[in-house]
Amino acid sequence: MRHIRIFDTTLRDGEQSPGVALSVPQKLEIAHGLARLGVDIIEAGFPITSQGDFECVNRIAREVKGPVICALARTNKADIERAAEAIAPAEKRRIHVFTSASRVHLEYMLRKTPEEVLELSEAMVRYAKEFTDDVEFSAQDVMRADFDFVKRLYEVAIAAGATTINLPDTTGYGVPQEYGALIRRIRDEVVRGRDVHISVHCHDDLGMATANALAGVENGATQIECTINGIGERAGNTALEEVVMALYTRRDHYRAETRIHTREIYRMSRMVERYTGMVVQPNKAIVGDNAFAHESGIHQDGVIKNKETYEIMNAEIVGRQAAVLVLGKHSGRNAFRKALAELGFNLPEEQLQNLFLRFKEIADTKGALETDELRALVESESVNTPQLFSIEQLQFFSGYGMLPTATVRLKTPKGEVTTTAIGDGPVDAVYKAISEAIELQPELELYRVESVTGSTEALGEVTVKLRLGEVLTTGHGVSPDIIEASARAYLDAVNRFVAGQASKHPPSLDEVQAKGAAS
């Protein structure tokens, strides 16, 4: 298999992301991480940019062992000297000299003729060679440049000693077939079998950076320039994790391999996310939160039966936890049953079906449930208490300057009962309305409300203790709405009270209500 070099430019092009400025310790830690990841080349910075950037590249060159340490330089002597000085302590060092290729860059930005750019490029590659044998040459914006000029530029760069020629699609203008064809022509018409690496550097302005880089590999490139999480100027660069995993997962197709220790990928992604403050989108390939999660019932059912139904790679291979089944409104019974079994609940089928309906009802309004929320739901609903009283409807009003008022419609053994009450707050109003509907006046000994996972979006879990005469009963209720959870907890306690009496000497409801009313 062909070896593809991974040239990581997180610390140079990646740091050019608007709003990102990494400190020296952060860059050093990222560089050490990149060495552990197994990248071949680290582009550590652009030393002429600032004293801070110089020092950073210099410290990385001193301290980070393994990869080639590379510094960027424009086609001028001052840049090259600064780059050479910064990387001098490295065991393996590279200077990356760049110019521009497109007419618009030459005319408006460099304000030079093509002949001047050719001359300067040749002279500056030669100059960089005085400091290191390993010189890379790039001409920005090759996709929008005249091919004959691009060809001449890279020919002079190779003649001057460039050992790697990089073809940057600086503006992300290329499409895979076109970019691949450019790389092929460079291979056939410029490199012509010489010992020079062809490198790809693609930007993601049209969302094609990864596809373009891979098209380059298919057509002769042996180096990919990329960044962790695809960060970089504007829409970013080719994402390291994407090209590496594409080459690995589709090695049957590309017949090429990298030296990346893939199990380090996720850790690096999180480190770069944390230090740059650039949050990885949930649906980002390989490293996004959802990349190995399944929510819909049909997918979950398939994955439970055989992971290969919906997974082309294992999460573990990129250093993540095994794929997770997210329990939300799209989930099915098989995934629900499995999740409960993993939590240690093996419920009878009928109970599981009822619980599933309640779960769907909650997930429909709240979204996916976390493990602790699922556990709370099961614990509050799975105990086989006969539902003598249950909520049909619940409505309440409260607010500053208003009388808290609640109306409940309950299913009771006497049929549907609707009552309204005023209270000191919405929960008090609901409890008074329920008490009237069930014709019992329990004393509330304890009322506790908690957010199951500690966030405001979490399920609310309410625990109550009610005293009915001599008997103390506990009830639990969960719901995204804490007033509803409170009503459920109250009725749960009442139903348990009734069930507890029934297990000894079944009283009639009239007896229970008479007892409750008397207490």
Ligand SMILES: CC(=O)SCCNC(=O)CCNC(=O)[C@H](O)C(C)(C)COP(=O)(O)OP(=O)(O)OC[C@H]1O[C@@H](n2cnc3c(N)ncnc32)[C@H](O)[C@@H]1OP(=O)(O)O
């Ligand atoms: C596609 C890329 O990612 S390229 C790398 C981009 N990275 C950066 O720009 C890093 C941050 N940059 C900086 O700190 C500054 O721009 C510096 C230190 C590099 C230069 O700063 P200044 O000297 O103030 O120049 P300024 O940024 O205003 O303009 C850039 C100059 O570089 C010239 N230039 C641009 N590319 C090249 C090149 N490849 N070779 C030679 N000169 C170049 C421009 O023509 C312009 O020259 P001018 O001042 O004669 O008009």
Ligand SMILES: CC(C)C(=O)C(=O)O
């Ligand atoms: C310096 C070059 C390689 C670059 O970053 C670009 O053209 O995008």
